[in-house]
Amino acid sequence: MNPYSESEAHSMITAPKEYRDPAPLIIEYRKGFRRTFDLYSSGRQGQFKIDIYFGWGEKMTFQLRVENVILVRLDIGYKPHRNPDFEKLSVPHLHLYREGYESRWAYPLPAYFFPCLHDPEQTLEAFLQFCSVTKKPIIHFYR
Numbered sequence: 001m002n003p004y005s006e007s008e009a010h011s012m013i014t015a016p017k018e019y020r021d022p023a024p025l026i027i028e029y030r031k032g033f034r035r036t037f038d039l040y041s042s043g044r045q046g047q048f049k050i051d052i053y054f055g056w057g058e059k060m061t062f063q064l065r066v067e068n069v070i071l072v073r074l075d076i077g078y079k080p081h082r083n084p085d086f087e088k089l090s091v092p093h094l095h096l097y098r099e100g101y102e103s104r105w106a107y108p109l110p111a112y113f114f115p116c117l118h119d120p121e122q123t124l125e126a127f128l129q130f131c132s133v134t135k136k137p138i139i140h141f142y143r
Contacts, residue, residue, distance in 0.1 A: 017134065034051070063095075092114070094110070
């Protein structure tokens with residue numbers, strides 16, 4: 001059973017969201033680093049989570065989810081992805097929720113939205129903007 005229609009998912013992705021914790025967000029750019037933080041939106045959309053993960057080498061994943069349903073996931077530095085229709089996508093790519101498939105569909109990355117993939121700070125900033133985060137955390141990156 002699908003938790004959301006594509007229309008509902010799109011509404012949640014584009015709903016303005018804000019980070020409410022006054023403390024800065026500490027991000028360590030190192031292998032194995034994981035961090036999740038909460039975002040809030042008024043109305044039906046409620047609470048969201050952003051997950052950050054840094055893997056081996058240049059691997060990075062940023063995702064927006066509501067409960068355990070991934071709405072948007074950005075994968076950088078991983079193997080190519082094969083969609084349910086067998087289309088193969090290179091990396092990086094962007095997963096967007098699709099009714100009946102949840103986050104199993106990936107799309108070519110809009111380069112105009114993510115111009116600096118080699119820089120994790122700028123990439124996270126672009127991802128937050130893509131996910132309609134209007135009040136962003138103060139982020140301290142440590143390498």
